[in-house]
Amino acid sequence: MIEWSRQGQTHKALWRSEGGAPAPRRVEVADDTLAADTAYRMACEGTGLLWQGDFQNARHLLQALKRRADRKPRKSAAKASQKLAGATPAExxxxxxxxxxxxxRVLAAVLIPLEGDYGIALRRAPDWRVACTEAWGPATGERSVATLRELLGLVGAHEWRKKGVEVPALGAPPNNRIHPHYGVFSPVRGEYVDLVAQAPLPxxxxxxxxxxxxxxxSAVLVRRGVRQVVATDQDPRALACARDNLARLGVPPQQVELLQTDLFPPGRAQLVVCNPPWVPARASSPIEHAVYDEGSRMLRGFLAGLKDHLEPEGEGWLILSDFAEHLGLRPRDQLLGWIAEAGLTVAGxxxxxxxxxxAADAADPLHAARAAEVTSLWRLRQA
Incomplete structure (x- = not known):
């Protein structure tokens, strides 16, 4: 719950945070009279600003906070540059x-109150009830509070879901769009999909x-003529998203079985495909689990269990970027060691x-690693 005082009365509401961030300990009611510099100072101190003014002015305030967060004082910028210049890629x-x-944390300071039906009772507020329902499920009638930044991300996901992402590997338009749901990573990096579409099937x-x-x-494999796919995920949102997309693409439900489980389904297959998170670091929100895998848990689990789920002449396809290698977070020898320890060999x-x-943005602090990055499909077999 989140708590605040207004006109001598204490108010409480449900606190919503996709990433599990705690509600701010201190909350101040804010409106159109709040100066941006004052708001930035309060945000840096960890104070939540519960907005009671014009909604569009809340958006303007968030933009002002972004400008101040990105504008480093000259001394601080010089110090940060020196620190980066002497740092290893991992540092x-x-x-x-x-x-x-x-x-x-600073940009999460602007808070928006939501009515029990996800409505926003502020001047010039948009109607985002459909987007909220898609993300959080049906409204329960309980008032809640969320950060404006999270609400904007939620609405952005709603638009992506409506529009979809074109995936050329699925064929010609209009039957080649994937519609990502909120909290499910979008296939905007199409190179890994192309690898699965082009590698020789076992x-x-x-x-x-x-x-x-x-x-x-799963859709690409079906389009390539694979007769039966069993697809797994731990996240109910991902399974619902996959079910929706496969239906949109006309894939018969009996051709792709969706199963909620960690890693492997029972049995063995001719082909086992996995695109695990690429960077061994801690995720700060649920959707980041598609990119960050602390301790390489999913990667190591896939490699360790693959042999027991492959047919004798089958292949495991590991789709993995070497971005972590260029950052010094996971050396290539370590990956090869895990493959060998799992009783596997690299067929190609x-x-x-x-x-x-x-990859082409020289201003990115990680540009050198991004420019050198290669995504690979490793064809693994039983040794």
Missing amino acids: AFHLHRQAQAQRA GHGLAFDIGVGTGVL RHDVKPRHAK
């Missing part, structure tokens, strides 16, 4: 993550898709350079 990565976390019988997400890889590898915008 630079952790400094970057710390800076991101601090920025996120057979067209049973395949396992470990960590189904949006269902894009298919590589592709990433096409995302950050």
Whole structure:
């Protein structure tokens, strides 16, 4: 719960945070009279600003906080540059993550009250009830509070879900769109999908898709002629998202079985595909689990269990970026060691350079690692 005082009365409401962040300990009611510099100082001190003014002015305030968070004082900027210049790639990565976390805490200061039906009872407030329902489920009638930043992300996800993401590997438009749900990682980095679409299949019988997400890889396998897919995920949102996308693409429900479990379903398959998170670091929100895998838990679990779920002549396809290697977080020898320890051998590898915008952004603090990054499909067999 979150608590605040107004006109001598104490108010309480349900606190909503996708990432599990605690409600601010101190909450002040704020409106259009609050100056941006004062708001920034309060946000840096950890004070939540419960908005009671014009909704569009809350958006303007959030933009003002962003400008101040990104505008470093000259001395601080010089000091940070010196620190980065002498840092190892791993240290630079952790400094970057710390800076991101601090920025996120400041921008989370603007709070929006929601009515029991997810309505926003502020002047010039939009109607985001549908987007909230998609993300949080049906309204329960209980008043709640969320950060404006999280609400904007939620609405952005709602728009992505409506519009969809074109995936050329699924064929020609209009039957090649994937519609990601809130909290499910979007297949915007299409290079890994292309690898699955192009690698030679070991057979067209049973395949396992470990960590189904949006269902894009299951759909690609079906389009390539794989007769049966069993797709797994721990996240109910991902399973619902995959089910929706496969239905939109016209995949018969009996051709792809969706199963809520950690990693492998029972049995063995000719092909086992897994695209685990690429960076061995702690995720700060649920959706970041698609990118960050603390201790390489999913990667190591997949490798350790793969042999027991492969048919004798089957293959495991591990889709993995070497971004962590360039950051000094996981050396290539360690990955090869885990493969050998699992009783596996590398039958082949298919590589592709990433096409995302950050790979060409020289201003990115991690540009050197991003520019060198390669995404690979490792074809693994029983040794």
